[in-house]
Amino acid sequence: MSLDRTAFYIDGDWAAPATSNTIRVVSPHTEQVIATVPEGSTADIDAAVAAARRAFDEGPWPRMSPQERIDVVQNFSNLYAAKLGEMAELITLEMGSPTSFANLAQSPAPWMQIETFLGIAREFPWEERRTGALGTDVIVRREPVGVVAAIPPWNVPQFTTMSKVVPALLAGCTMVVKPAPETPLDTYLMAELLHEAGVPAGVVNIVAADREAGAHLVAHPGVDKVAFTGSTAAGRKIAAVCGEQLKRVSLELGGKSAAIVLDDADLAATMEGLKFTALMNSGQACVAQTRILASRANYGNVVDALAETVAGMQVGDPMDPATEIGPMVAQRQQERVEKYIALGQEEGARVVLGGNGMPDGLSSGWYVRPTVFADVDNRMRIAQEEIFGPVLSVIPFDDVDDAVRIANDSEYGLAGTVWTGDVEGGIDVARRVRTGTYGVNTYTMDFAAPFGGYKASGVGREFGPEGLSHYTEVKSIYPPA
Template sequence: MQHLHQHYIAGQWSSPERPRLVDLINPATETVFATFAPGDGDDIDRAVCSARQALKAYAQTTRQERLDILRSIVDGYQRRMDDLVDAVMLEMGAPLTLARERQVPAGLLHLQQSIQALESYSFDTLHGSTLITREPIGVCGLITPWNWPLLQIACKVGPALAAGCTMILKSSECAPASASIFAEILHEAGVPPGVFNLVQGDGPTVGQALASHPGVDMVSFTGSTHAGILVAQATAGTVKRVHQKLGGKSPNILLDDTSFAAAVSHGAYACFANSGQSCNAPTRLLVPAGRQQEAARIAKRVAEDLVVDQPGSPATALGPVANKAQFTRVQNLIASGLREGATLIAGGLGRPAHLHRGYYVRPTVFADVHNRMAIAQEEIFGPVLSILPYESESEAIEKANDTSFGLSSYVTSADPEHARRIARQMRAGMVHLNGASSDPAAPFGGYKQSGNRRERGVFGLEEFLEIKSIFGYNQT
């Protein structure tokens, strides 16, 4: 964490134009564990200038040169994994097991996916006498969130480097430590000066300056839908490409023919994982009305069996939510569920009884939830599961799609073909059938207010490319 008081611009660490220090709070203890120095618009100006100066040379690099850079980054990332684990435990309260087995490896996985996509990608195709070529879009502003900090950084930086773009990263002000280590890795890997720049800071100051800057050709943003709207508004004056991956409120439909013991347990664990702080978490469990009590009993057992405790314990399944603002939001939405008449099955307001400090949330299950309740419509981003009963399959599909979001969805049935038919009717960018995991090479993104464009694999690479038609290229 040696560079938390500096930005990384033009291949060097430098202090902000107007230095000031902000406390970083450990969400597990509510104590200060470090300070960092946020930037401002002048720091963004310096970073954009650096990226523009580096663009001409880097955009002309060969596939092999970019592959060599990415492989060197992967090697450096693997050497620094213990440091990255420590960082995400401190800054977002990720339990040791989650940090070591999922949070940090996720960043490595998606750097490796960028290598695989670049190895075989065809930048040029002939269509008759016309050459259709894909070229780097230019200077990219990358804005990432705190909930999966390394995954999101890798899903943007990896394909941007593979495409031949230069970039300015603004990581979340809640997770600057892991971003600083990531920048150190790129520096040690020999990324040319100006190709990658890091400016730390908050959204209203640094994010706004980056999104509105006329020297930025594209903004890739991951975060809340509300913040995504502000980013889109900031970019409008310069008509740049805007790539957004926003919030979710994912439905999980269980059909009557499925094994509830397995399916409800799987869905509840997936909802609670990462303390509920995943945009694609299956937070709405739709079950046949006659089996709601059965589902509630199973979900209650899952919630009450989870070990919620200090992140450093290997036995801990759930740590705190990442910050005070998020803790307050989750508590307010649990309170709204109680006010609006949902039946509390497990959890509820306040911390677990054995924890007196830290932003810990009790894993919470509500039943008898209907679609007009706030807990059925708003992205809570905490370990809160809502059970919605349905009377017919058509009603289940209607309820599942009755949301402003459309990121992910889940369908479970003993009949795979039946599940496939329902998947076709989901208004979401992704559907998981019968507990299937995500495919890291498949496109990740959503419909409606869950954003636009896609990340990961070849699809993520193509987001950083412009398409050019050269007519009469193939003369015969």
Template sequence: MTLLDSAAPLRHANRFYLDGRWETPSSDSGVDVIDATTELPYLRVAAARPADMARAIAAARRAFDEGPWPRLTHEQRAEYLRAMAGGLRARSADFADIWPRESGILHELASYVGEAAARRFEFYANLASTFAFEEPATPTAGGDYGLLVREPVGVVAAIIPWNAPLPLIAAKVAPALLAGCTVVLKPAPEAPGEAYVVAEIAEAIGLPPGVLNVLTAQREASEALVRDPRVDKVTFTGSTTVGRRIAALCGERIARVTLELGGKSAAVVLDDCDLEATARAITEQGRFLSGQVCSSLTRVVVTRRHHDELVAALAANLSAIQVGDPFRPETQMGPLALGRQRDAVERYVAIGLDEGATLVTGGGRPEHLDHGWYVEPTLFAGVGNRSTIAQAEIFGPVLSVVPVADEDEAIAAANDSIYGLNASVFTGDVDRAQRVARRLRSGTVGHNAWRSDYGVAFGGFKQSGIGREGGKEGLLPYLETKFVILDGAPSGSHFA
């Protein structure tokens, strides 16, 4: 089965990548993947049943318990990561074709995703020689020599959403592999193509059997993956609703878990900022991936005396965005990924109107597009901070402008949310930006722009998740800490 009208053939879409081989599914169940621009099927992949998931978990467990992978040196594993990086670069055109079709991102932006993912693998490969996987530590309760060791957590279930598959695969799989873990990678059934390409790369570079296993699954088999006691850790990116369920299941057996969940991120617009530049910055980030970004700045908090001026500037920018085919160079925003996602966005627009917010621009479907899951960039003004559209993660190009009295009220409004993933402060004063940033309950706070940085540490406060991804912080969740206390330094120890 291949991608129809695509330069990215998948050689084994009707199989699963298990234990280093492309295996036949236990049933003929499949998933049709729909092109977001045409609303037509363009790919069908096999759908795993619980029996298939059990095979994947067994392969990963065997590779961890009996295989060579955890017993290689970090430098040896790093060479595989570098080979993966080379494969990702070689398949960049394939990723650039798949991502717009599955998720609606502009092809121009998708063309960089293979290189970005490759750099992520290389970053973790380079940590092999610099990260302190073991270090001396003085015992405090007896013993002459202590060694603090960071070892792989074990078998990892990596569950990926449909909006940005490859970046999130890289953020989870690269540190897990460097740590010495084995992985069962489960992409979203709406967007499995990039994970299959990653599996083909793993096969091509000779990654040892069972180290990376890839299969697509619906809810029943996915829940079997989370529940299985042979899985030591679950790392999930997706909605807070699903994250709560995964956390509950992991809690039943004290499995390790990292959750990167939803957001309703605030742009805190202070009185001394350049309102025109602020409007341009907020508009630019709002059209990225058609607003299907958990860290998008969808809640704009501004003082009442500047509310109308900022709304006018935002409306002018949003109404000028060219919505259309993500493969056309003139397009500035593509479709939403799914029909049900567009339906959800339209429901929120109706709720916003019912609750008394002012619809300034957008709110409907572009008249010039008769197919594809498109929606107009949408702006609401005069939004109450406790209203539905100010509190719910809409996951589309919908901005809500919330008027407040002053800086203190702006900070309080920004923090008045179950989420705490991202925020930005717009001000011409760097010191003021830092002071406000420290008062915001958010995993990332940017200055005068939307900033989401997987290169250092990305994650959220409150119900936006547990743990961090990216950078050295993103390696720690795949490691267990062990303290070895000895009566003397072992022979050959470079700490002796």
């Protein structure tokens, strides 16, 4: 079956592109083209924004009751649940996510987001009466923010798309979704499901495009809010544009998170946990805890255990259920990771495992060898900059206070973990590390709780009632006494 597409989803129908430019979707495993889709131009973005604007200003969606919108989104959820396997396979094909991870997080987790947001929307205070300071009633009403530009990245495309689309829909917003050019295929399936669910024309419009068209979307006067997930560098540019226009914005950006391994941790259980928290999605995850902090007294044991654990992980074909680490999404990403591996050696870090070159048994695909560095100083670039690949740095600390200091010595503040036999002590560490999410002997995301970062890791929160609130404006109405 061909995966090629020839149109965009605009105004509730399949719309011909304004130009003949195309995006070639290339398998990171085979380096072969697996699909061709149209590449959005500024004219296509204009058409999509115009459709979203009409749907918001004149259409039924923002004027429906919250329950009516909940019913439509529930239809979408039911349809989505039947397509989890197909969605996971598309994402593995287009960006190389190991199928084991794809079937855990690339499609089931987005569906769980839909269901969680539905529950939140049913209890959300869309309109409430309060007794004001003067003793009279005040009506506090939450209304949709308007037209939303949703810009997800390529690493977990449905996960990051759903965190924007679903709360925006439930709030009554309309939107333009601009998927990354590396991963447009999953959004076509999503568009079909939204259409079948009964989402009105123009409420969701989808145009895959490059950065130029994306910048046009961000600055478009018809857009009321931008919701972006991606690099901190891109987030700074988007924030500047939105600040100039006083446009609402939420940004989920990069990370360089630390996993603190205390001496009383169960080392075997810790290593099993780090296989996921440090190397999920082949290391292509903003929350990946790629700085491993170990005490000087236990440093050698942690380095040896980590190297043995990573060496035992299977690298290869992402469609193989046994594969734990797949390819990088693109050749440029492979080259980026390899440059950081070389840089780490230049900075004086010691390669314990891996290094540059193709993994054993592989002659094609955008693979890198999973690499563990020891003797890393937290001031090194490999400890400060987001690499976005399977590269881990083990950093020594003197005591718990020193470990917290090192964990906080970063421009980022997205995630982190502490591994310890003392859970209450671990929670105390969690309170001291300046990140938006933190795990004790685990790392997870609960979609009923807010997710986001401190410092350069972003602005705003996704998930939970906090995530839904970002798609609303708050109005106070004063009835006569």
